[in-house]
Each structure stands twice: as C-alpha cells, then as structure tokens.
Amino acid sequence: MSAEPSTSAAGGLGASSASLLDRSPPRWMLLALLCLALLVRGRVMLANSDSLMKDPDAYGDAAWHIAREGTLGLWQQERMLPTAGRAPLYPIVLSVFDVLPVPIDPFGYGCLHVVLGVATAWCVWRIGLGCGLPPVAALLAAGLVTIDPILLGQSVQLMSETLATFLVALALMLLVATQKSPSLPRSAGIGVLLGLAILCRPALIVWCLLVAAAFCWRAARSHAWAQTGLLLGLLALTVAPWVVRNAHVFGSAIVTTTHGGYTLLLGNNQEYYNFLREGGWNGTWDAKDVYAAWRERQTLIETPVGVVADEAAADRWAYEQAWSNIAEDPAGFLLASVHRLARFWGLMPRQTTPEETEQRHTMRVVIGAWYALVFALAAVGAWFWRKELLQAPLLWSTLLVLSLMAIHTVYWTDMRMRAPLAIPLSLAAAHAVSMLAARYRAANKAAAVT
Numbered sequence: 001m002s003a004e005p006s007t008s009a010a011g012g013l014g015a016s017s018a019s020l021l022d023r024s025p026p027r028w029m030l031l032a033l034l035c036l037a038l039l040v041r042g043r044v045m046l047a048n049s050d051s052l053m054k055d056p057d058a059y060g061d062a063a064w065h066i067a068r069e070g071t072l073g074l075w076q077q078e079r080m081l082p083t084a085g086r087a088p089l090y091p092i093v094l095s096v097f098d099v100l101p102v103p104i105d106p107f108g109y110g111c112l113h114v115v116l117g118v119a120t121a122w123c124v125w126r127i128g129l130g131c132g133l134p135p136v137a138a139l140l141a142a143g144l145v146t147i148d149p150i151l152l153g154q155s156v157q158l159m160s161e162t163l164a165t166f167l168v169a170l171a172l173m174l175l176v177a178t179q180k181s182p183s184l185p186r187s188a189g190i191g192v193l194l195g196l197a198i199l200c201r202p203a204l205i206v207w208c209l210l211v212a213a214a215f216c217w218r219a220a221r222s223h224a225w226a227q228t229g230l231l232l233g234l235l236a237l238t239v240a241p242w243v244v245r246n247a248h249v250f251g252s253a254i255v256t257t258t259h260g261g262y263t264l265l266l267g268n269n270q271e272y273y274n275f276l277r278e279g280g281w282n283g284t285w286d287a288k289d290v291y292a293a294w295r296e297r298q299t300l301i302e303t304p305v306g307v308v309a310d311e312a313a314a315d316r317w318a319y320e321q322a323w324s325n326i327a328e329d330p331a332g333f334l335l336a337s338v339h340r341l342a343r344f345w346g347l348m349p350r351q352t353t354p355e356e357t358e359q360r361h362t363m364r365v366v367i368g369a370w371y372a373l374v375f376a377l378a379a380v381g382a383w384f385w386r387k388e389l390l391q392a393p394l395l396w397s398t399l400l401v402l403s404l405m406a407i408h409t410v411y412w413t414d415m416r417m418r419a420p421l422a423i424p425l426s427l428a429a430a431h432a433v434s435m436l437a438a439r440y441r442a443a444n445k446a447a448a449v450t
Contacts, residue, residue, distance in 0.1 A: 030125060033139055034118055037146040041117040041155055045110035048156035052106030055158050062091035067098035071245075076298065076309050084246050084258045084311055089199040090160035113155040116166040120423075121146045123169035128427055130176030131393050137434040144374065144426035145169075149367045150419050161419040164201040167193055168400065168420040175211070176393040187215075187227035188234050195238025202256035203417065207403040208235065211396060249305050250312045258311035260411070261318030262294045267340060267412035268322040273332030276339055282350070294318055337409045344408045346415045347371045374429050381428030384435045397424035 045052075055061060058074050065073035065080055072091060074083045097108040121142040128138025145151065154161035171193040178186045194208040212232055219228040239255060246254035266272070266287055275285045297314035300307050326333045348368030351361075382389065389398045401424055408417055 029136075029139060030122075033125070033142055033146070034122060036143070037118045037121040038114065040146055041114040041152070044152050045107075045114055045156055049106050049110055051156045052109045052158055057086065057159055059086065059091050059094060059158050059160065062086050063094035064098050066091055066095040071249075079307075081300075082249050082305070082308050084250060084254050086259070087160065087199055087202055087257055088242055089196055090163050093163065094158075109158060110156065113162045116162050117146070117151065117155055120151075120166045120169045123166070123173045124423055124426060126173045127169065127176050127423070128430060130173070130180070131397075131427060131431075133427070133431055134434050137430045140433060141426040141430035144429060145422050148422040148426070149370060150416055151422055154416055154419055159416075160200055161416060164197065164204065165420045165422065167197045167200055168204070169423055171197060171211075172396055172400075172423060175396045179393045182227055184227055184230055187231045191231040191234030192238050194231075195235045198239055198256065199242055201420075202260065203404060203407045203411070204420070205256060206407055207400050210399045210403055214392075214395065214399070249303065249308060250310075251303065252312040254312065254315075258315040261315040261322065262291075263411045264322040265294065265318040265325075266290055267336055267410070268325050268333060270325060270329065270332070273325075273329055273336055276335050277332070281339060281342075284350070284352070340411075340413050341405070341409055343415065344405065344413045344418055345375075347375075349415065374425055377429035377432040378425045379428075379432075380436070381430070381432035384431060385428065397427065400424060 061074055062072050062083070065071065069080075071082050072084070072086065072088050073080050074085065075081075076083065093112070094109065097103075097105055100108075124145045125138050125142040128141045129135065133141065151162070151165060171190060174186050174190045174193065178190065190211075194211060197204045198208055212235060215228040215231055219225045243253050243255055246252060250258075269290055271289065272285055272287075275283070294314055294317075297317045298309040298311055299313075301310045348364045348371070351364070385394060388394050401421055404418060404421060
C-alpha cells in the first residue's frame with residue numbers, strides 16, 4: 001500500500017485520528033454482530049425452509065447412502081451405486097442427520113447452515129483484524145459477509161457453498177494468524193483445513209496447492225521445514241482416505257471427483273460455442289445432449305467391491321473431448337472463456353423464465369445494485385492495498401481470488417461458484433470505507449487549519 005500521511009504501514013488509520021473507525025469497539029458490538037448474523041441467517045432459513053427439501057445436486061441422496069451403506073453413493077441406472085461424482089465432505093456432514101432417531105430435516109440442515117454462517121462472520125472479523133483493518137472496519141467486513149446475497153441464497157440450498165465458505169474463512173484466519181505468530185498447531189490446522197476444503201469443493205484445490213507452494217518457497221528460503229512439512233503431511237493425510245477409497249472402488253486414484261471432466265466439457269463443446277456465436281450471451285443453453293453423451297460412458301462394470309458405474313472412464317472421455325474441442329476451436333474457447341468470466345462476476349442472477357414476477361425482478365435489481373456497490377468499494381480497497389496484495393497476510397486472499405477465477409475461466413460456472421470470494425471482497429470493501437473516511441477527515445482537518 002502506498003504511504004499516506006494519515007495511515008499506518010499496516011493499512012489501518014492514523015493514531016492521531018479520533019473517529020469511531022479508529023477506536024476499538026466494546027465487546028457488545030461484536031456480540032451484536034453475531035446476534036444479527038444469527039437473526040438474518042435464521043430468518044432467511046425459516047422463510048425458505050421448503051428450498052432445503054430440494055436436492056438439485058443429490059447431496060441428500062448421497063448422505064442417505066453414507067448413513068445406510070457406509071459409502072458415498074447415488075441412484076444410477078435404477079440402482080444405488082458407489083460414486084465419486086460428488087465431493088464427500090458435505091454429504092458426510094449431512095449424513096449425521098440421517099442417523100438420528102428422530103428426523104429433523106429440513107430444519108436440521110438449515111440450522112447447520114445458520115451456525116456455519118455465524119461462524120464465518122466471526123472468522124472474517126478475526127481475518128480483518130489480522131490484515132490491519134481497524135476494529136470497526138473488521139466488523140463491517142463481517143457484516144457484509146453476513147448479508148451477502150449469494151451466501152444467503154446458498155444457505156437455503158442443499159449445496160456445499162456454505163460449508164466451503166466457512167472452511168475457507170477458518171483457513172484464512174489461521175493463515176493470517178500464522179503470519180504474526182507461527183506455530184506447529186496452526187500449521188497443522190491449516191493443513192487439515194486445506195484438505196477438508198478440497199474434499200468439500202474440488203475447485204479449491206488450486207488455491208490449496210498455491211498456499212502449500214508458498215509455504216514451501218518460504219521454507220526453502222528460511223530452511224525452516226518443520227511447520228511446512230507438518231502442513232503438507234496433514235493435507236495429504238486428510239485427502240488420502242478419499243483417494244484410497246476411490247482406488248479400491250474404481251481402480252483409479254481419484255483425488256477430486258469424477259465430475260470434473262463433465263464440467264469442463266459442459267463449457268467447452270461445439271454446440272455451446274455455436275450458441276454463443278449466434279447471440280446466446282444472455283440466454284439459457286440446453287446441455288441435455290452433452291449430459292446424455294457423458295452418461296452413456298458410465299457403463300456398469302464388475303469390480304472386486306461389486307457392480308459400479310465406470311465413472312473414471314467417463315471422466316477421462318469427457319476431458320479428452322473437451323481438450324480436443326478447445327484445440328480445434330481456440331476462438332470459440334476464447335469467446336466461451338469471456339462468457340464464463342462474465343457469469344462468474346455477474347452482478348445479478350439471470351432471468352430464468354420468460355415472464356418473471358415483479359417481486360423476482362425487483363430482487364434481481366436490488367442484488368445487482370448491491371454487488372455494484374461492493375465491487376466498486378472492493379476495487380478501491382484493492383487499490384489502497386496494491387503494494388501488499390502479493391505479501392502475507394493479504395497474499396492468501398489474493399491467491400484465492402486468482403485461483404477461482406482461473407478455474408472458472410475454463411470450467412463451467414455461474415455466480416454461486418464465487419461464494420468463497422465474499423470474504424476477500426468484503427475485506428477490501430471495508431478497507432476502502434476506512435481509508436476513504438481517513439482521507440475525508442484529513443482533508444477537513446487541513447481545510448480547518450488553513
């Protein structure tokens with residue numbers, strides 16, 4: 001960050017300022033924020049509990065199979081079969097509700113998401129302090145995460161974004177704390193959390209590997225390998241059971257899922273490229289043909305553990321087809337990549353029906369206005385932080401943004417897949433508010449003196 005006369009080197013406000021942003025707020029303000037997060041998330045959950053009964057990505061079915069059969073499975077070809085098509089952590093967590101003697105869904109799922117949302121807000125508060133934000137600005141960042149429209153929307157869906165965002169927030173909190181006070185327990189916690197993040201949202205694997213690489217680079221320069229070795233070892237140990245299970249069931253050491261090839265092919269096929277060329281930028285593309293071709297490759301095979309769908313072979317086929325399409329039509333790939341980035345950073349949800357209600361339209365406009373404001377403030381905050389973005393503790397957030405952007409430039413995407421980025425966006429926006437307030441006060445003070 002550039003040096004300013006009214007700011008400290010850490011990016012906080014000057015010691016001479018006496019504004020609210022400079023003062024450490026009383027504990028009741030943090031407690032009030034957490035109560036607000038509980039109230040907001042709880043109210044949204046109760047108002048949308050019916051949404052939690054839906055299972056668009058079959059996580060509920062997978063959780064049921066874990067509870068009953070002890071392995072991750074889905075209904076395929078009219079039978080329940082083991083699968084690696086879904087990351088395992090979220091259905092494992094949901095399976096706890098299936099072993100309870102009394103059914104409590106959908107409110108059990110909703111309460112889980114509410115707790116995770118409140119915990120995420122607390123983590124963001126701690127991250128903000130660790131990044132040099134004034135205490136009230138850190139509270140503002142936590143508040144922005146609490147009411148983020150994507151996170152609110154996903155909190156009433158049976159999908160993994162809420163858990164993934166919490167794991168990212170907790171990992172960032174430890175990464176920021178480690179910068180000031182390295183320790184073996186913190187390194188161990190980071191390793192486990194990075195492994196769990198991969199098992200929750202495979203798209204986070206690039207971020208996790210970049211974090212691990214940064215620790216290796218630091219250890220190579222300082223010759224202090226104990227903490228880095230512990231981090232790498234526990235990351236590998238956390239992911240290992242999933243890899244071993246897949247090698248045993250499918251004969252292939254699958255680290256993430258068997259869904260990646262389909263997701264890559266979904267965004268990189270000639271039909272989709274032509275759809276964009278013909279002006280379908282804001283339209284809805286029907287992927288039924290691609291899906292059918294992919295499912296045809298999941299033929300049933302006999303393995304030492306019984307009959308399974310050959311998901312690994314179907315995944316390899318999808319990757320081969322996608323990379324072939326990219327090589328044969330680089331212009332189409334470039335067009336699709338721009339479209340994916342536009343969707344990833346979209347301001348408002350897309351119109352899903354030709355005739356939407358006035359309430360739905362108003363909601364989309366409000367969400368668009370919200371993100372326009374947050375993005376503008378985040379851009380200003382990133383500018384103030386520009387000299388520190390590639391240095392810890394901000395480095396970890398920068399790597400998160402860049403890695404998810406890179407993944408979703410190539411793979412199929414939409415707005416919800418940027419859910420974990422609510423954390424760095426809110427931190428940058430809060431930093432912008434504190435810095436702009438400091439400059440405003442400095443300008444008023446200079447005017448008063450003259």
